[in-house]
Amino acid sequence: MESKERFILHVRDLHVEVRTKEGSFKLVEDINFGIKKGEILGLVGESGSGKTVTSMSILQLHDRKNIQVTGSITLHDRELNGLKNKEMRKIRGKDIAFIMQNPMNAFTPVFTIGHQFIETIQAHTSLNKKDARELAVDVMESVNLPEPEKLLKLYPFQLSGGMLQRVMIAMAACLKPSVIIADEPTTALDLHSQLLVLRLLEKIRVEHGTSILLISHDLGVISEMADHVIVMKHGKIVETANVLELFDNPQHEYTKKLLRTRPTLYSEKQPYTYTL
Numbered sequence: 679m680e681s682k683e684r685f686i687l688h689v690r691d692l693h694v695e696v697r698t699k700e701g702s703f704k705l706v707e708d709i710n711f712g713i714k715k716g717e718i719l720g721l722v723g724e725s726g727s728g729k730t731v732t733s734m735s736i737l738q739l740h741d742r743k744n745i746q747v748t749g750s751i752t753l754h755d756r757e758l759n760g761l762k763n764k765e766m767r768k769i770r771g772k773d774i775a776f777i778m779q780n781p782m783n784a785f786t787p788v789f790t791i792g793h794q795f796i797e798t799i800q801a802h803t804s805l806n807k808k809d810a811r812e813l814a815v816d817v818m819e820s821v822n823l824p825e826p827e828k829l830l831k832l833y834p835f836q837l838s839g840g841m842l843q844r845v846m847i848a849m850a851a852c853l854k855p856s857v858i859i860a861d862e863p864t865t866a867l868d869l870h871s872q873l874l875v876l877r878l879l880e881k882i883r884v885e886h887g888t889s890i891l892l893i894s895h896d897l898g899v900i901s902e903m904a905d906h907v908i909v910m911k912h913g914k915i916v917e918t919a920n921v922l923e924l925f926d927n928p929q930h931e932y933t934k935k936l937l938r939t940r941p942t943l944y945s946e947k948q949p950y951t952y953t954l
């Protein structure tokens with residue numbers, strides 16, 4: 679297989695169990711998928727289907743005392759499952775960036791955006807403060823965030839959710855991670871901000887060849903963005919397909935049901951088109 683065809687992120691036989699006083703319960707089982715360079719893999723399923731448990735497993739963010747993760751999760755062929763916290767901290771943010779649903783949770787309210795942006799860059803590079811600040815401004819400009827110098831001086835509460843999410847993505851992008859895990863990145867946003875955020879993710883994928891795991895319960899978002907899709911239900915994958923196949927010819931009853939009830943990013947009068 680050509681190296682460019684290899685999976686950047688590869689999840690094999692992933693099982694996650696929670697241990698309780700009443701015994702062990704499976705949260706997800708038999709999860710298998712891979713993402714190639716520059717691909718967007720959509721992960722869909724209704725609430726409670728195991729999407730976040732899967733992404734937390736990749737990031738190794740489960741409480742190891744109560745939750746057991748078995749199987750293999752490799753990033754560039756390096757096994758992540760079971761890696762020491764110290765090693766995972768180096769990988770999170772640098773090699774795998776995580777964008778969450780509510781960007782406010784990603785920022786500390788008492789520090790400016792600039793403080794947090796620069797600290798993130800410095801935690802993963804040897805740049806001094808001045809150079810880290812310059813990089814932050816450059817990246818914010820490159821993703822069309824207005825007046826970056828001014829933005830850096832603001833506190834998180836002074837920005838709208840959409841703006842904060844775009845800053846969050848700029849922060850993630852500036853370290854050029856191989857993989858971005860975006861867990862419902864647009865769910866909390868108004869339609870205009872949703873489109874800006876999706877456009878931004880697409881731009882990062884195109885410009886840096888970043889592979890993206892896009893988690894959503896919203897098939898409208900997935901149909902706009904993903905190359906391949908996996909559909910989860912009750913902790914298992916029930917269907918895996920190329921995005922066109924999935925929408926043209928869904929196989930599983932659950933996928934058909936999701937498609938029937940899907941919202942869409944298209945307005946009736948004017949279909950949305952990307953302008954990068």
Ligand SMILES: Nc1ncnc2c1ncn2[C@@H]1O[C@H](COP(=O)(O)OP(=O)(O)OP(=O)(O)O)[C@@H](O)[C@H]1O
Pocket residue numbers: 696705723724725726727728729730731732745895
């Ligand atoms: N730490 C945990 N301990 C026990 N059960 C958990 C834990 N984390 C998740 N679960 C359970 O695992 C199942 C899958 O949850 P998960 O958060 O992955 O769903 P999801 O598909 O991401 O849903 P949503 O779209 O609502 O975020 C749910 O039944 C949830 O209650």
